[in-house]
Amino acid sequence: MMEIGALALALGLVLAVYAVxxxxxxxxxxxxxxxxxxxxxxxxxxxxxxxxxAALLHALVIHDFNLEYVASYSSSTxxxxxxxxxxxxGQKGSLLFWLLILSSISSIVLLQxxxxxxxxxxxxxxxxxxxxxxxxxxxxxxxxxxxxxxxTPHEGRDLNPLLQNYWMxxxxxxxxxxxxxxxxxxxxxxxxxxxxxxxxxxxRTTRRWTLFAWFFLSLxxxxxxxxxxxxxxxxxxxxxxPVENAxxxxxxxxxxxxxxxxxxxxxxxxxxxxxxxxxxxxxxTIFGTFLTRSGVxxxxxxFTQSGLGPFFIGFLAFMGVISVALxxxxxxxxxxxxxxxxxxSRESAFLFNNLVLVGIAFAVFWGTVFPVISEWVxxxxxxxxxxxxxxxxxxxxxxLLFLTGVGPLIAWRxxxxxxxxxxxxxxxxxxxxxGLGLVISGMRSYWALVSFSIVAFVLTGxxxxxxxxxxxxQAVMGENAAVALLHLIAKNRRRYGGYIIHxxxxxxxxxxxxxxxxxxxQQVTLSQxxxxxxxxxxxxxxxxxxxxxxxxAYLRAKVAVMDGPKLLEVLKPEKRFYKKPExxxxxxAIRSTLGADLxxxxxxxxxxxxxxxxxxxxxxxxxxxxxxxxxxxxxTGIVILPGGAREPAYAAAQLAKQAxxx
Amino acid sequence: MTRKKRFLIGAALxxxxxxxxxxxxxxxxxxxxxxxxxxxxxxxxLTGEGVRxxxxxxxxxxxxxxxxxxxxxxxxxGDFQKEGGVPVQYTxxxxxxxxxxxxxxxxxxxxRDGVLRAQTVMTSCPSKYEAEAGKPPAERSAG
Numbered sequence: 071m072m073e074i075g076a077l078a079l080a081l082g083l084v085l086a087v088y089a090v091x092x093x094x095x096x097x098x099x100x101x102x103x104x105x106x107x108x109x110x111x112x113x114x115x116x117x118x119x120x121x122x123x124a125a126l127l128h129a130l131v132i133h134d135f136n137l138e139y140v141a142s143y144s145s146s147t148x149x150x151x152x153x154x155x156x157x158x159x160g161q162k163g164s165l166l167f168w169l170l171i172l173s174s175i176s177s178i179v180l181l182q183x184x185x186x187x188x189x190x191x192x193x194x195x196x197x198x199x200x201x202x203x204x205x206x207x208x209x210x211x212x213x214x215x216x217x218x219x220x221x222t223p224h225e226g227r228d229l230n231p232l233l234q235n236y237w238m239x240x241x242x243x244x245x246x247x248x249x250x251x252x253x254x255x256x257x258x259x260x261x262x263x264x265x266x267x268x269x270x271x272x273x274r275t276t277r278r279w280t281l282f283a284w285f286f287l288s289l290x291x292x293x294x295x296x297x298x299x300x301x302x303x304x305x306x307x308x309x310x311x312p313v314e315n316a317x318x319x320x321x322x323x324x325x326x327x328x329x330x331x332x333x334x335x336x337x338x339x340x341x342x343x344x345x346x347x348x349x350x351x352x353x354x355t356i357f358g359t360f361l362t363r364s365g366v367x368x369x370x371x372x373f374t375q376s377g378l379g380p381f382f383i384g385f386l387a388f389m390g391v392i393s394v395a396l397x398x399x400x401x402x403x404x405x406x407x408x409x410x411x412x413x414x415s416r417e418s419a420f421l422f423n424n425l426v427l428v429g430i431a432f433a434v435f436w437g438t439v440f441p442v443i444s445e446w447v448x449x450x451x452x453x454x455x456x457x458x459x460x461x462x463x464x465x466x467x468x469x470l471l472f473l474t475g476v477g478p479l480i481a482w483r484x485x486x487x488x489x490x491x492x493x494x495x496x497x498x499x500x501x502x503x504x505g506l507g508l509v510i511s512g513m514r515s516y517w518a519l520v521s522f523s524i525v526a527f528v529l530t531g532x533x534x535x536x537x538x539x540x541x542x543x544q545a546v547m548g549e550n551a552a553v554a555l556l557h558l559i560a561k562n563r564r565r566y567g568g569y570i571i572h573x574x575x576x577x578x579x580x581x582x583x584x585x586x587x588x589x590x591x592q593q594v595t596l597s598q599x600x601x602x603x604x605x606x607x608x609x610x611x612x613x614x615x616x617x618x619x620x621x622x623a624y625l626r627a628k629v630a631v632m633d634g635p636k637l638l639e640v641l642k643p644e645k646r647f648y649k650k651p652e653x654x655x656x657x658x659a660i661r662s663t664l665g666a667d668l669x670x671x672x673x674x675x676x677x678x679x680x681x682x683x684x685x686x687x688x689x690x691x692x693x694x695x696x697x698x699x700x701x702x703x704x705x706t707g708i709v710i711l712p713g714g715a716r717e718p719a720y721a722a723a724q725l726a727k728q729a730x731x732x
Numbered sequence: 733m734t735r736k737k738r739f740l741i742g743a744a745l746x747x748x749x750x751x752x753x754x755x756x757x758x759x760x761x762x763x764x765x766x767x768x769x770x771x772x773x774x775x776x777x778l779t780g781e782g783v784r785x786x787x788x789x790x791x792x793x794x795x796x797x798x799x800x801x802x803x804x805x806x807x808x809x810g811d812f813q814k815e816g817g818v819p820v821q822y823t824x825x826x827x828x829x830x831x832x833x834x835x836x837x838x839x840x841x842x843x844r845d846g847v848l849r850a851q852t853v854m855t856s857c858p859s860k861y862e863a864e865a866g867k868p869p870a871e872r873s874a875g
Contacts, residue, residue, distance in 0.1 A: 413738050425743060429750035436754055441765055451765035453784055455839075458761040462753040593824065595800050645828075654828040673825035676798040683803055685825055 072137060075125030076216040078118040082169075083206040085111045085118065089199040097192030097264075105192050109180055112195055115202055116173040123170050126163060126215055130156055136222040139163060139215050145228035145650050147621045152229050155239045159229045161363060161378075162215035164242065168359070169205045171243075171250045176202065179254055179279075187275060193261035201253055204385045212377060228650035237297035245290025245317055249355040251283035252320060255327075256352035259345055263396040268403050270335050273344070277331070278710055284328060285706045287321045292699040303656035303671045305591065305687035307695065310459040315438045316358030319431050323351040326427040329420050329477075336482070337417065341404040342397070343424070349393040354431075356386055361438070412484035419477040426470045433462040460586070468520055471579050474572055475501075475528035478535060497534060501527025521583040528576050532569045539566070546724045563708050570705030577698030584666075584691025593673065595683045605688035607668055608632040614675060614682065615642070623647040627672045627682050631661055643672040643684070666690040763839065768811045771818065775842060784839045785809060785848065790817055791832045809838055809848065818842075822850040829855035 089111035096104030126139065130153050135141040143160040144153050158164040176198040184191050209215065232238070255276040262272040294317065295307040308314060327347040333340050360382035397404075410417055437454045444452040479493040505523030513519060536555070539562075543554035559566040594602045596611040603609070612628040626644040630637055641659035648655065661668040666688050673683035764778065768787030771778070793808035802823055810817030820838055830836065830853065840850035 410735060410739055412735065413742060418739060418742075421739075422742070422746065425746050429746065433750060433754050433757075437757070440758065440762075444762075452762045453765045454758055454762050458757040461761065462750075462757040465753065466750065593802065595798060595802050597800065600800075656828055671825070674798070674803065679798055681798050681800065683798065683825060 072125060072129060072134070072216045072218065075122045075129075076214065078122040078125065079166075079206060079209050079214075079216070082115050082118040082122070083203065083210050085115045086199045086202040086206055089115065090196050090203060093192040093195040093199070097196070105195075108192065108195055108199075109184060112173075112180055112199055113177055115199065116177045119166075119170050119173045122209075122215075123157070123166060126166060127154065127157060130154070133226070135224070135226050136218055138217045138219050141219060141223050141226045143226070143229050145226040147650065148226075148229055149234075149621075151239065152234050155233070156229045158242045158246075159233050162209070162213045164246075165205060165208055165213060165363070166215050167242075168246055168250065169202065169209065171246050172198070172205065172253065173202055175250055175254065179257075183275065187271075189265050190258065190261035190267065190272065193264045194257040197257035197260050198253060200389075204381075208378065208381060212381060225650070228648070231646065231648040231651070231653050231655045232301055234648075235297060235301050237293050237300065241290060241293035241297055244286050244293055248283050248286030248288075248290050249317075249320065249358065251279055251286065252324065252352050252355045254279040254283070255348050259348040260393065260396060263345070263400045266400065266403060268341060268400065270338075273331055273334060278712075280324065280328060280331075281706060281710045284321070284324045285703070285710065287317070287324060288702055288706075289699070291317050291321060292696070296696065299692075300658060300660075301655070303658050303685075305589070305669050305671070305685070305689065306585070307692070310434075310437070310456045312438050313362050315434050315459075316361040319434055320351050320354040320358060322427050322431040322434070323347055323354060326424045326431075327351060329427075330424050333417055333420055337408050339406040339408050339410075339417070340421075341406060342401070345397055345404070347424075347428075349390075349397070350428075350431075353386060353390055353393075356382065356389065360386070414480065414485045414490070416477060416480045416482045416485075419473055419480055423470065423473040423477060426466055426473065430463055430466050430470070433466070434459065437462070464517060467579070467582075468517075468524060471521070471524045471528060471576070474575060475524065475531045478569065478572070479531045493534075494531075497527050497530035500530045501525075515587045518583050518587040521579060525576050525580050525583075528572065532572060535569060536566070542725050559708060563711075567705050567708030567710075570708060571702050572705075574698040574700075574702030574705060577694045577701060581691045581694035581698060584694070585689045588688075588690045590688040592686045593683065594686075595681050597679075597681055602684070602686065604686045605666065605668065606633065607638075608634065609641075609670070609684070609686060611682055611684065612640070614680075621649060623649065625672070625675060627675070627684065629659070629670060629684065631668065641668075641670050643670045645672050645675070662693055664693055667692045768809055768817065772811070772816065775818065778842050779844060780841065782839075783842055783848075784837060785818075786835070786837045787811055787817065789830070789832055789834050789836055793817075794832060809836070818848050819846065820848045820850050820853075822853050824853075826853060827855045 089108045091108075092104045092111065093108035095101070096106075096108055129137045129140050130144055131150075133140065133144070133146050139160060139162055140156075143156040143163065148156070152159075156163065158167040176195075179198065180191070180195065183194070187194075255273075258272040258276045262268050291314075294314065298309070298314075299307040324347075327344065330340050330344055330347060334344050360379070363378050363382070410421075412418070437458050441451045441453045444450060475497065476494065479497065481489045481493075485494075501523045504526035505519050508519055508522055513522075536558070539558040540551055540554045543549050543558055544551065547554070547557070549557060590605055592602060592604050596602065598611060598613050601608050601610045608631075610630040610632065612630055615624075615626040615628055617624040617626075624644055624646055626642040629641045629643065631639050631641055639661060641661060643659040644657040646655045646657060647653070656671060659670045661670075669687040669689055671685040671687075673685050675682050763782040763784050765784045766774070766786070768785055771783065771785045771787075787809040788811065790808040790810040793806075793810075795806045797804045803825075805822045805824075805826065807820055808817040809820050820840075822838075822840075834855055837854045838848060838850045839852045839854070840848055842848050
């Protein structure tokens with residue numbers, strides 16, 4: 071079976087190289103037969119990848135510990151669901167899993183587009199297959215997943231306990247799907263440059279894919295945050311670790327792209343900028359994989375271990391040079407017909423939003439690679455920690471939030487004073503009033519006041535937009551409010567779905583503000599019966615509880631959570647001692663309410679003195695992070711789903727008129 | 733082209749403020765990142781500075797006292813082969829993977845009395861796990 075897997079990967083490499091060459095030759099010579107042959111090869115790459123994945127899964131399921139990968143990342147006591155997810159628990163498997171997603175997406179793109187976009191498709195195929203070639207080279211020569219051991223250990227070393235968690239089952243697939251789908255708009259951008267068909271056709275063709283990529287990048291980041299919150303036991307969800315930054319940077323540039331694309335569609339502007347954003351996003355996904363996989367930045371030890379680094383750098387440079395060269399070559403064709411009409415317009419709000427997003431991406435990138443750069447330039451390694459990222463990104467983030475509110479409310483082209491007065495001033499006034507209210511009720515943190523005021527401003531703006539839309543429909547179509555609301559969204563899904571996404575983003579900003587400004591933290595060592603107070607709760611330590619299974623031994627502290635004398639619930643933060651790789655992990659206990667989480671960690675238990683060290687955190691508003699994610703998912707669903715009838719032209723014109731006079 | 737100019741000024745202001753924020757951020761929050769070998773060579777000049785030192789917990793050097801006042805931990809951060817090292821003092825919760833012979837990263841200040849007072853102690857991965865998704869809390873991972 072293993073031989074089949076290795077053979078499949080070797081065959082995959084040959085097929086992918088063939089697909090690249092044939093689609094390029096076929097595209098340049100306009101030979102339909104070669105192009106078709108390349109497409110078939112691309113489908114075949116998917117086929118052999120599926121075989122290789124099946125072979126590895128099979129080996130995991132039957133516990134073939136002779137296989138180095140199976141021995142390293144699974145064991146016979148590992149629960150079956152984690153045995154499956156061990157497929158992406160290690161380096162080699164996750165690169166294979168990556169290839170599976172990439173080749174699947176390539177095949178879907180080919181099926182969707184080979185008849186519709188004939189002239190671009192050879193180059194799209196060539197780009198997607200070039201990326202496949204890169205991953206196949208790694209899998210064939212650098213990190214072969216089907217390596218055998220010289221002997222067969224009778225037990226595997228097991229999956230890292232930190233990965234034996236629900237969120238780690240769904241976080242990597244989401245993030246990878248997001249990463250990999252960024253290759254689709256990139257491939258079309260390159261194809262547009264090569265063919266010179268630089269209208270917005272390639273953008274319309276890839277719009278859903280871009281949203282799809284953005285959606286999964288968002289989910290991936292969020293699931294990762296949830297995992298960190300629940301598993302790592304330090305009371306937070308984001309630590310500006312290089313690996314987190316790796317997933318955050320392409321999300322930022324992808325967000326920028328989704329916004330600036332609208333200006334290209336509407337005004338035929340920013341073509342070069344959009345190209346740059348697509349390229350940047352794709353390169354950042356590869357860079358992100360490189361950061362995650364090679365450990366160059368975060369760890370002092372692993373660079374030499376994997377040998378992946380130089381390959382990734384080489385591939386990045388290769389793709390980067392090709393992108394830039396094509397871009398420069400086509401620069402004359404990318405000239406914009408139009409110019410900005412006014413600094414006070416929706417276009418310029420979008421442009422500034424783009425600049426801020428890219429600015430944040432740049433700051434994150436700089437902070438992440440700073441140790442490497444400082445070592446080159448000054449010979450000493452200097453790191454910048456979370457304070458750097460917080461300091462730089464807090465003001466930029468607030469500016470972004472503000473623009474989120476301004477963008478939808480300000481008119482296209484040129485916003486006159488009247489329209490600003492009508493659209494922008496009421497929500498701004500409301501935002502200020504909220505800020506004032508918070509000051510009166512005793513809030514003194516400058517950051518929080520600014521943030522919450524802008525949150526109120528943005529939310530009011532969105533509600534106002536909905537309200538006006540509904541009123542306009544009621545007036546013109548005579549619908550009742552609920553029907554009007556449903557129709558309003560259904561007929562303008564892009565716009566109103568987008569607003570829903572904004573609501574989700576705003577909720578997240580509120581959560582981030584709450585946790586970073588108002589977090590409380592206490593660490594105490596207690597003997598049985600002693601208490602601690604935090605955030606209005608009284609916590610009483612009621613002793614230790616132990617339990618053991620063949621896989622894990624558990625140690626739980628019983629902590630009574632009380633509101634004054636009233637017992638609310640008993641939380642049991644625990645330590646787990648995994649038996650196979652002898653490793654303890656921390657399982658936090660959380661009492662979650664809408665306002666704040668009580669987050670409890672068992673720090674340590676001293677067997678001699680029977681003293682327990684507990685860490686208690688109050689994380690205000692943190693649940694809005696997860697609810698915000700759900701709202702974003704809902705909004706994206708509305709925008710992305712196919713179908714939806716457009717309003718007949720006459721009714722649309724009436725509605726527009728009504729919306730303006732309303 | 734006054735409109736264009738006005739827009740360019742706006743953009744330049746924005747780019748400038750990003751650049752300033754990055755510059756100021758780096759200046760205020762940068763920390764030297766050294767291996768214990770490098771640290772031992774330069775330690776005198778680093779007194780009072782924020783440092784991040786990677787080394788290994790010397791076997792037999794861990795001294796841990798838990799009282800109701802908290803846990804006070806002392807250990808020697810040594811290098812990978814030789815003798816010697818720097819004493820580290822830390823109060824707080826230890827990462828799960830901390831132990832003798834483990835590779836750790838200590839962040840803190842080197843004080844006049846020759847002790848590295850740690851604010852954080854992070855464990856780096858045991859060699860059998862690669863630097864990737866399965867990293868210990870020290871190198872929190874999202875990926």
